[in-house]
Amino acid sequence: MKKGILWRIILIAATVVISLVFFLPNTPLFQGMPAWWKDSMPNKGIILGLDLQGGLHLVFEVEGDKAVEIQTDRIASLLNGVFEKKKLQASVKREGDTIIVSPTTMELRKVIEDTYPLLTLTDAKDALKYRLPQAEMKRIKNSATDQVVEIIRNRIDQFGVAEPTIQRQGENEIVVQLPGVKDPKRAVDIIGKTAQLEFKIVDDESPVAAELPSSILPSEESQVLDRFKDKIPASDEILFERIVNKESGLLTKKPLLLKKAVLLSGDLLTEARVSIDERFNQPYVSITFNPTGAKMFEDITGQNVKKRLAIILDGNIYSAPVIQERIAGGNAQITGSYSMEEAKDLAIVLRAGSLPAPLNTLQNVTVGPSLGRDSIEAGAKAALIGTLLVMVFMIVYYKLSGVIADLALVLNIVLLLGAMASLNATLTLPGIAGIILAVGMAVDSNVLMFERMREEIKAGKTPRAAVEGGYTKAFWTIFDSHVTTLITAAVLFQFGTGPIKGFAVTLSLGVAINLFTALIGTKTVFDIMHFRKEVTRLSI
Amino acid sequence: MIELLKDTNLDFMGNKKYAFIVSGILSVLGIIGIVQIARGHANLGVDFAGGTAVQIKFAQSVPLSQVRSAIDELGLRDFDLQDLPTENKVLIRVKKQEAKLGGASGKITDMLTRKFADKKPVIDSTTEIGPKVGSKLRQDALWAVLISVIGILGYVAFRFQFRFGVGATIATMHDVLAVTGIFYLMNKEFNLIILSALLTIAGYSLTDTVVVFDRIRENMKRYVKDPIDVIINKSINEVLSRTIVTSLTVFLAALALFLVGGEVIHDFAFAMLCGVVVGTYSSVFVASPIVTLLGKTTMKKR
Numbered sequence: 033m034k035k036g037i038l039w040r041i042i043l044i045a046a047t048v049v050i051s052l053v054f055f056l057p058n059t060p061l062f063q064g065m066p067a068w069w070k071d072s073m074p075n076k077g078i079i080l081g082l083d084l085q086g087g088l089h090l091v092f093e094v095e096g097d098k099a100v101e102i103q104t105d106r107i108a109s110l111l112n113g114v115f116e117k118k119k120l121q122a123s124v125k126r127e128g129d130t131i132i133v134s135p136t137t138m139e140l141r142k143v144i145e146d147t148y149p150l151l152t153l154t155d156a157k158d159a160l161k162y163r164l165p166q167a168e169m170k171r172i173k174n175s176a177t178d179q180v181v182e183i184i185r186n187r188i189d190q191f192g193v194a195e196p197t198i199q200r201q202g203e204n205e206i207v208v209q210l211p212g213v214k215d216p217k218r219a220v221d222i223i224g225k226t227a228q229l230e231f232k233i234v235d236d237e238s239p240v241a242a243e244l245p246s247s248i249l250p251s252e253e254s255q256v257l258d259r260f261k262d263k264i265p266a267s268d269e270i271l272f273e274r275i276v277n278k279e280s281g282l283l284t285k286k287p288l289l290l291k292k293a294v295l296l297s298g299d300l301l302t303e304a305r306v307s308i309d310e311r312f313n314q315p316y317v318s319i320t321f322n323p324t325g326a327k328m329f330e331d332i333t334g335q336n337v338k339k340r341l342a343i344i345l346d347g348n349i350y351s352a353p354v355i356q357e358r359i360a361g362g363n364a365q366i367t368g369s370y371s372m373e374e375a376k377d378l379a380i381v382l383r384a385g386s387l388p389a390p391l392n393t394l395q396n397v398t399v400g401p402s403l404g405r406d407s408i409e410a411g412a413k414a415a416l417i418g419t420l421l422v423m424v425f426m427i428v429y430y431k432l433s434g435v436i437a438d439l440a441l442v443l444n445i446v447l448l449l450g451a452m453a454s455l456n457a458t459l460t461l462p463g464i465a466g467i468i469l470a471v472g473m474a475v476d477s478n479v480l481m482f483e484r485m486r487e488e489i490k491a492g493k494t495p496r497a498a499v500e501g502g503y504t505k506a507f508w509t510i511f512d513s514h515v516t517t518l519i520t521a522a523v524l525f526q527f528g529t530g531p532i533k534g535f536a537v538t539l540s541l542g543v544a545i546n547l548f549t550a551l552i553g554t555k556t557v558f559d560i561m562h563f564r565k566e567v568t569r570l571s572i
Numbered sequence: 573m574i575e576l577l578k579d580t581n582l583d584f585m586g587n588k589k590y591a592f593i594v595s596g597i598l599s600v601l602g603i604i605g606i607v608q609i610a611r612g613h614a615n616l617g618v619d620f621a622g623g624t625a626v627q628i629k630f631a632q633s634v635p636l637s638q639v640r641s642a643i644d645e646l647g648l649r650d651f652d653l654q655d656l657p658t659e660n661k662v663l664i665r666v667k668k669q670e671a672k673l674g675g676a677s678g679k680i681t682d683m684l685t686r687k688f689a690d691k692k693p694v695i696d697s698t699t700e701i702g703p704k705v706g707s708k709l710r711q712d713a714l715w716a717v718l719i720s721v722i723g724i725l726g727y728v729a730f731r732f733q734f735r736f737g738v739g740a741t742i743a744t745m746h747d748v749l750a751v752t753g754i755f756y757l758m759n760k761e762f763n764l765i766i767l768s769a770l771l772t773i774a775g776y777s778l779t780d781t782v783v784v785f786d787r788i789r790e791n792m793k794r795y796v797k798d799p800i801d802v803i804i805n806k807s808i809n810e811v812l813s814r815t816i817v818t819s820l821t822v823f824l825a826a827l828a829l830f831l832v833g834g835e836v837i838h839d840f841a842f843a844m845l846c847g848v849v850v851g852t853y854s855s856v857f858v859a860s861p862i863v864t865l866l867g868k869t870t871m872k873k874r
Contacts (some may be wrong), residue, residue: 083836091705216698217678254653396677396700402629403836404694407842410834420819429817461767465829467835469772469844474824476779476818483814509786512731513779519723520775524768527716532768539772 040556047548048443049394051450057314058453063298074486077453080211081460083531085407086401088209088219092391094180094204099389100129103172104164107131107148109294114147115140129169134159142310168220176388177204184208184223185383191222191377205394216398218377226346226390227381229298234340234352240264241289247275248285256287267292271342273349276369289347290342295332297386300325304382306375309367315375316367319382326362343368345378411464418468419445430482432571437478440553444474447545452538456474460534473517477550481506482572499558503551510550519544576813584856585801585864586806587627591857599851602749605756608780610714614756617763618699620713622706624666624676625699628684631692633660642687646679656835661696674691676700711766720774721745728778732785735866743749743851743859747777750850751843760839769843778821780815781859787811804860812856819852 056062057077062070111133115122122140124133133140136156144151144160150168155161164172175557176428183202188196197209202507213219235241240263248256253272260270269292272285303320321329326444333341333355342352343366350368370378423441426434448467452459493501518540525536608614618625636653639662641649651666666676677698685693724744729737748770754843755762795803826848830841 045685178858210756314708356827392702393700394702394705397698398677398695399697400695402694403627407834410832411837414829414831414833414837417832418825421828425821425824461834461836462768462840465833468825468829468833469822471774472822472853473776473779475821479814479818480783481819482816487576512727512782512786515727516724516778516782517772517775519727520720521770523716523720523723524771527712528764528768533763535768535772 037556037559038214038386040358040552040559044556047447047450049448051453054450055446058241058449073093074454076456077447079456079458079532080404080408081463081534082209082211083399084396084411084459085211086404087209088213088216089395089397089530090208090210090220090223090393091122091201091395092180092206092208092224093394093439094173094177094387095389095392096176096204097129099176100169100172101126101177102389103560104129104131108149111144114143118143120449123348129163130133130154131162132159136160160493161356164434171439172544173204177206179388181206183387187222188219189381190380190384191219193219206391209484212401213398218373218391219282219445220396222377222380224391224393225381227298227384227386228346228383229301229382229386230294230344231296231329232292232342233336234292234342235265235268235289235291236340238265238268238289240268244270244287244289246286248287250285251284253285253287264289271344271347271349272494273352274343274369279293286349288342288352290344290349296321296325296328297388298382300328304379306372306379307365313368315372316365317375317379317382318365321362323362328358329362329364330358330360356532407461411461415464415468415471419471422475424473426478430478430572433478433482433485436554436557437482439557440478440549441471441474443553444542444546444549445471447549448538448542451545453540457536457537457541458530458534459538460531462531463534463538466535466538470539470546473543473548474550476513477506477510477546480509481550481554485570489570489572496562498570499555499562503555504544507551511547514543514547576577576816580812581808582809582812583805585805585861588857588861591861595750595854595858597619598628598750598753599746601753601757602751603753605752606749608756609752609762610710611833612710613763615759616706616710617761618665618701618706618765619764620710620762621667622663622701622703624680624682624701626664626677626680626837627696627698628662628664629694629696630660630662630688633657634662634691636662638688639664639684642683643680646683648676650743657737659835660751661835675788709764713764716767716771717748717774720771721748724774724778728782732789735863736785737787737789739859740778740785742862743781743854744774744777746854746858747847747851748774750854754846755843760842763765765837765840766843767799769847773844773851777847777854779818780852780855783811783818784808784855785863788863800864804864808856808860815852815855819848823848 036249040442052088054074055077056065056073057075062075072088087137101479104126108124108131109207111131112124115124121138122133122135125133128130131151133144136159136188141153141156141160144162150164151162152165153160178347181198184206185196185198188198188208193213196212197207199207201207210219240260243263244260245256257270264270268289270287271290275284275286277284300321301319302322305318306315308315336355337357338354339354340354343350350366353367366378403410419441423438426437430433430437445467448470481502484506485498488498521536521540521543525533525540528536605614609620611617612621636655640653643664648666653665654665655661656663664680666680677700681695681698685695690852721741721744725737725741728740732740751770751773754768760766784807787810788804789805791803792800795806798806823845826841826844827835830845833841
């Protein structure tokens with residue numbers, strides 16, 4: 033008996049010390065610790081959830097079908113090049129994920145199948161229809177999602193956010209968490225932008241070009257597109273340039289007729305920097321191409337002197353300067369109506385690279401820092417008041433035994449915080465609620481035991497026998513009720529996101545730890561009392 | 573020794589008719605509530621329904637009508653406003669479902685920060701949830717409730733006789749339904765946080781039920797000759813005070829949350845308060861009577 037008590041005391045003391053060590057980083061005391069301690073001991077502790085510290089929670093869906101289409105487009109345009117080289121008359125176009133080639137000659141078929149053995153023929157009646165095999169499409173979608181994660185991480189690193197979380201979720205979803213972001217809107221813009229940079233030639237030769245209005249309101253875009261839909265040549269398209277009036281700040285759009293063909297795209301960039309045009313005090317982004325890109329840029333500018341080159345980002349024209357001469361060296365400038373901040377963000381997304389597929393925002397939750405602070409305050413207050421209410425009740429109702437239960441409750445809270453800190457668990461506002469509820473449930477175990485003890489005393493047992501009887505008889509009741517709470521907490525953990533997960537964590541840890549504190553903690557105190565002298569009356 | 577209730581001898585089993593009527597009404601309300609949630613007709617939070625929510629805090633009070641006219645200018649249809657006048661906060665919800673998130677929250681915050689610049693607006697939170705996520709969460713939620721109930725039924729059936737398992741499960745479902753019914757009746761918002769309250773209630777309401785069942789099981793061994801009604805009545809009376817005390821401690825904790833826990837957690841705490849009360853009631857008035865009902869029928873068969 034004597035030895036048993038000692039071991040239990042050591043066990044309880046050890047768990048308390050370990051808990052405190054793990055929880056230390058969450059206290060101001062940690063700052064004052066010596067360097068060796070900070071380096072060698074756990075230094076992260078409990079992490080505050082986005083709902084408590086403020087921040088941004090985003091869920092994106094990668095449009096994998098678009099990645100397949102982009103890849104198919106690329107193959108189609110390469111095929112076109114092969115046909116041209118071999119002087120074969122053929123039309124190549126893409127519809128959805130299918131490449132359609134006509135006419136249906138065996139010669140074309142042979143060329144296509146020799147160049148891209150991977151393509152599978154799906155139809156050869158009116159035209160040759162080719163598609164990538166399912167496995168390949170799946171691979172493209174999968175790698176697109178992986179690439180998006182990498183690129184977003186890159187962009188966020190350059191944007192500068194402390195401790196971001198970027199995770200892939202399931203097949204094509206990406207979860208981004210940015211704690212403490214000051215300007216959530218800007219962050220969303222930087223992450224979500226596809227940043228597909230393209231260079232196309234403005235078609236000023238077509239008679240339609242002269243008919244286009246020179247300036248429209250942003251809301252009139254679709255109207256213009258409708259009006260000219262049937263007039264423009266098949267190889268052309270209309271895109272809009274964004275123009276901001278410097279004095280009034282008024283945004284207008286200028287439609288331009290462009291040749292559809294992409295002459296050069298942003299994936300050949302090596303560098304993008306913000307510079308300031310001294311004359312107009314206007315920021316612009318200067319870009320540098322890699323050798324391949326530089327050569328292509330030189331050829332394009334050489335072949336199109338006196339024509340206008342449109343610089344397009346995600347389908348919007350930034351500017352369309354006239355090419356004065358062949359430009360060698362691979363340097364270009366993107367000017368346009370944008371602010372310094374927008375120029376910086378543009379440089380970031382260009383440097384980090386374009387996304388292989390557009391993103392679709394599924395969820396966008398921001399919490400301001402002030403609400404987070406209010407929540408912490410309210411949560412802490414509720415926790416304090418709730419714990420005090422429960423503790424006072426226990427002392428009033430169960431006297432000295434109530435004090436013992438309260439000690440166990442404090443032990444429960446200390447171990448819970450320690451366990452959360454050691455797991456680097458995230459504390460959310462519902463998580464705080466979980467702690468408070470766990471406090472209410474924690475004393476339940478003691479209530480059940482104490483009521484049993486009272487029964488045993490009424491039945492005329494000695495205090496020691498009453499304590500033993502109370503513990504053994506109440507054990508299974510306590511165990512059963514804990515397990516049922518754990519079942520639902522586990523379901524919540526599995527199913528819930530962010531804040532709800534936090535709730536499931538605190539509740540289940542609290543309840544599990546309670547089995548230890550209520551059964552071993554309070555029992556040890558009772559045993560110590562009996563060990564020192566034979567107690568004749570139980571204060572319960 | 574302070575005792576809440578001293579050696580009670582109340583006739584719980586005799587009054588079960590009234591209890592069944594009350595519980596029946598609550599359960600039907602709850603079922604209506606769940607059906608409406610599944611159909612998307614109840615007051616669903618943005619997380620379940622999809623849409624946009626913006627909460628803004630002002631330094632001084634701003635009349636709702638002014639906020640309304642400012643948002644009207646944006647041309648958003650189908651939005652509603654709610655204010656927390658004590659804290660000068662306004663909550664704007666746009667329910668319109670769009671295939672893609674269109675940045676409605678950005679438009680609203682831009683407009684309001686510009687319009688009411690003199691009232692020093694601070695953005696508390698913005699939430700945009702796509703319709704796809706909303707319907708997936710709704711589905712997941714129903715699954716979560718189902719899986720929990722099955723898990724609990726399985727455990728109780730494993731630990732007790734089958735009829736106890738049935739009684740406990742019906743009592744658990746009754747509690748979840750009753751709180752859902754109360755929320756539906758009060759037109760309170762259903763969101764993820766309320767769902768976690770419901771699941772917690774499901775887990776916790778069993779505590780009381782298990783306490784009663786344990787005692788019934790014990791007494792069935794001790795008083796083999798007594799009819800089950802008498803044994804159950806005796807058992808409930810014996811453990812009544814601890815059933816109430818255990819609930820009371822959780823009630824106190826939830827009460828603190830309800831009173832000072834802040835607006836985000838307010839409804840959660842309210843659900844817990846209801847759940848604790850209903851859970852205690854059901855362990856006495858629902859779970860045990862069902863055990864006797866099942867007991868009678870099985871005895872008759874023999």
